Amino acid sequence: MDCSIPFTGSDCVLLAHGGGGRMTHRLIADLFYPAFGNPLLAQDHDGCVFSVPPGVRLAYSTDSFVVDPVFFPGGDIGDLAVNGTVNDLACCGATPLYLTAGFILEEGLPLKELERIVCSMQKAAAKAGVQIVAGDTKVVERGKCDKLFINTSGIGAVPEGIRIASEQAAPGDVVVCSGPIGCHGMTILSARESLGFETALQSDTASLNRMIAGLLEAVPDVHVLRDPTRGGVSGTLNEIAHAAGVEILLEEEALPVPEAVRGACELLGLDPLYVANEGLVLAILPEKAAEKALSVLRSFDEGKGAVVIGMVTSGTGGLVRMKTRYDNYRIVDVLSGEQLPRIC
Amino acid sequence: MDCSIPFTGSDCVLLAHGGGGRMTHRLIADLFYPAFGNPLLAQDHDGCVFSVPPGVRLAYSTDSFVVDPVFFPGGDIGDLAVNGTVNDLACCGATPLYLTAGFILEEGLPLKELERIVCSMQKAAAKAGVQIVAGDTKVVERGKCDKLFINTSGIGAVPEGIRIASEQAAPGDVVVCSGPIGCHGMTILSARESLGFETALQSDTASLNRMIAGLLEAVPDVHVLRDPTRGGVSGTLNEIAHAAGVEILLEEEALPVPEAVRGACELLGLDPLYVANEGLVLAILPEKAAEKALSVLRSFDEGKGAVVIGMVTSGTGGLVRMKTRYDNYRIVDVLSGEQLPRIC
Numbered sequence: 001m002d003c004s005i006p007f008t009g010s011d012c013v014l015l016a017h018g019g020g021g022r023m024t025h026r027l028i029a030d031l032f033y034p035a036f037g038n039p040l041l042a043q044d045h046d047g048c049v050f051s052v053p054p055g056v057r058l059a060y061s062t063d064s065f066v067v068d069p070v071f072f073p074g075g076d077i078g079d080l081a082v083n084g085t086v087n088d089l090a091c092c093g094a095t096p097l098y099l100t101a102g103f104i105l106e107e108g109l110p111l112k113e114l115e116r117i118v119c120s121m122q123k124a125a126a127k128a129g130v131q132i133v134a135g136d137t138k139v140v141e142r143g144k145c146d147k148l149f150i151n152t153s154g155i156g157a158v159p160e161g162i163r164i165a166s167e168q169a170a171p172g173d174v175v176v177c178s179g180p181i182g183c184h185g186m187t188i189l190s191a192r193e194s195l196g197f198e199t200a201l202q203s204d205t206a207s208l209n210r211m212i213a214g215l216l217e218a219v220p221d222v223h224v225l226r227d228p229t230r231g232g233v234s235g236t237l238n239e240i241a242h243a244a245g246v247e248i249l250l251e252e253e254a255l256p257v258p259e260a261v262r263g264a265c266e267l268l269g270l271d272p273l274y275v276a277n278e279g280l281v282l283a284i285l286p287e288k289a290a291e292k293a294l295s296v297l298r299s300f301d302e303g304k305g306a307v308v309i310g311m312v313t314s315g316t317g318g319l320v321r322m323k324t325r326y327d328n329y330r331i332v333d334v335l336s337g338e339q340l341p342r343i344c
Numbered sequence: 345m346d347c348s349i350p351f352t353g354s355d356c357v358l359l360a361h362g363g364g365g366r367m368t369h370r371l372i373a374d375l376f377y378p379a380f381g382n383p384l385l386a387q388d389h390d391g392c393v394f395s396v397p398p399g400v401r402l403a404y405s406t407d408s409f410v411v412d413p414v415f416f417p418g419g420d421i422g423d424l425a426v427n428g429t430v431n432d433l434a435c436c437g438a439t440p441l442y443l444t445a446g447f448i449l450e451e452g453l454p455l456k457e458l459e460r461i462v463c464s465m466q467k468a469a470a471k472a473g474v475q476i477v478a479g480d481t482k483v484v485e486r487g488k489c490d491k492l493f494i495n496t497s498g499i500g501a502v503p504e505g506i507r508i509a510s511e512q513a514a515p516g517d518v519v520v521c522s523g524p525i526g527c528h529g530m531t532i533l534s535a536r537e538s539l540g541f542e543t544a545l546q547s548d549t550a551s552l553n554r555m556i557a558g559l560l561e562a563v564p565d566v567h568v569l570r571d572p573t574r575g576g577v578s579g580t581l582n583e584i585a586h587a588a589g590v591e592i593l594l595e596e597e598a599l600p601v602p603e604a605v606r607g608a609c610e611l612l613g614l615d616p617l618y619v620a621n622e623g624l625v626l627a628i629l630p631e632k633a634a635e636k637a638l639s640v641l642r643s644f645d646e647g648k649g650a651v652v653i654g655m656v657t658s659g660t661g662g663l664v665r666m667k668t669r670y671d672n673y674r675i676v677d678v679l680s681g682e683q684l685p686r687i688c
Contacts, residue, residue, distance in 0.1 A: 230364030
């Protein structure tokens with residue numbers, strides 16, 4: 001699609017664009033329809049109507065995105081919003097099908113920026129193979145939001161026989177991490193504070209549904225899938241350990257923390273285990289399937305750095321521990337708040 | 345449910361509540377789960393998984409709510425967000441089933457206010473018979489949003505044989521309006537600007553799904569259903585006239601504009617036809633079914649003021665005209681922008 005939409009009139013978002021009148025229709029007709037156009041969206045009603053194959057279970061998810069800045073090395077709020085919900089569905093074991101997009105725009109946002117973001121959503125949706133089938137646009141006065149916020153919700157179909165749940169993590173399982181840790185969070189922080197790491201760092205935002213589908217086909221008895229976004233690897237593993245009543249034991253040596261992330265974290269006193277990722281999946285599966293899982297993941301671009309980072313044990317239920325480089329153990333706890341606000 | 349949740353610690357929203365750590369979990373465990381608790385939400389994953397009956401068509405919709413003020417006579421942003429998406433699904437002919445809720449909170453929002461809003465969502469969901477099955481909470485810094493914004497998306501099941509679409513409006517159809525026009529918009533405006541009409545006015549926010557289900561059971565060949573929210577009755581009818589290529593002719597005498605709305609509109613130079621409604625449905629259906637439709641609608645509280653306000657003709661395609669009190673005709677056009685920003 002051609003992403004240069006000829007906007008007439010204003011070159012930035014006006015309150016009138018959110019009024020439900022002619023300006024709203026023009027924004028939809030000139031920008032959203034050309035970008036997302038598909039038969040379901042074209043139903044042009046309060047919602048869209050579609051059929052699902054019989055016997056299918058559906059996965060359903062929502063996420064709002066308020067990342068600051070909206071453009072960053074490796075992506076922007078648009079592909080982040082699509083990939084985020086696609087990955088949430090994929091982590092339910094589902095094939096993502098349909099997304100909705102709800103925009104809250106700040107009066108004065110340059111239409112060129114909105115256009116760039118919408119284009120990047122369109123590209124991310126095409127890459128993941130999902131359709132954006134319903135949407136909504138609101139505009140608030142200047143100073144009442146920060147450029148734009150995007151909510152995406154999504155529906156996916158869960159294939160028969162697949163059951164993914166945190167409670168299923170079982171002693172003897174391994175914890176597989178699909179790639180490098182901490183890239184998204186440190187990129188955002190660096191871009192926001194102009195820390196100068198931007199050249200070395202790039203967000204990992206990516207849709208993981210194709211890779212996860214490949215994994216589930218090869219290893220149908222994957223027990224848990226989670227993308228460690230807010231709260232990082234530590235937050236996600238703690239949730240799993242808590243839900244399943246198991247201990248998770250990490251190997252510090254095995255953690256794939258890129259040099260640039262490690263350096264930036266050391267400088268700022270941050271721990272990569274708590275930094276957000278947007279193109280990473282943690283898969284917990286029986287040890288006997290580990291080799292197969294790694295080889296499938298590594299056959300995808302997004303998974304070429306896949307490694308085993310730890311295992312599930314019957315130790316202290318609800319605890320995540322780590323064997324450090326110095327051969328002692330430390331507890332990897334949940335943070336009370338967060339290291340970095342507005343990371344996604 | 346008991347809506348007084350014992351929050352410990354801070355009495356207002358902190359950035360840490362959006363960090364994905366312990367504070368986020370506490371907010372979810374202390375507030376959202378007790379309010380919305382249901383087995384799907386309790387899956388506690390990135391999304392929830394459910395089955396749909398075979399052969400069912402699904403309706404899917406999204407809407408963001410940024411209404412200012414968040415509390416107003418007759419409701420608040422919470423029930424508005426639930427009712428809005430429930431009504432969008434009902435206007436697709438669907439039985440609303442599941443909703444998601446995405447919160448964007450401003451740092452410093454009193455937790456008591458959030459609690460009040462969440463309780464009102466819970467009550468609205470219970471009344472409409474829907475479950476809130478997935479959610480998300482983000483927090484942005486003070487001054488980067490306005491108290492809170494809520495996105496809801498929703499899924500409903502469309503019964504066999506029901507087909508609702510704007511294109512189906514056909515010459516000879518009547519336009520039925522389920523109740524008084526303009527109450528929501530004028531209430532918000534009055535509350536926002538402290539105009540003093542508040543005593544006489546109240547938002548009409550309400551879920552209409554039960555009434556609409558009753559209508560569709562009695563009159564399965566309803567052609568179009570739409571709730572005239574942003575853009576008002578005029579905006580919605582113009583969209584329908586445009587989609588179906590028909591003319592819609594309104595009778596000014598027949599418009600159910602309450603005295604308080606008319607008075608406030610006259611004082612402020614506004615036209616009730618462009619004012620938002622949040623508990624109103626416009627139904628377009630064959631004239632022969634009009635009496636039956638009216639009697640069904642009037643048997644519900646939300647529809648006791650139902651009247652025929654006009655008809656569909658084969659006149660100028662895409663046009664809405666109105667026969668005035670003085671027996672002449674005027675075109676009821678779409679506004680370019682809006683009379684009142686942030687009405688929903």
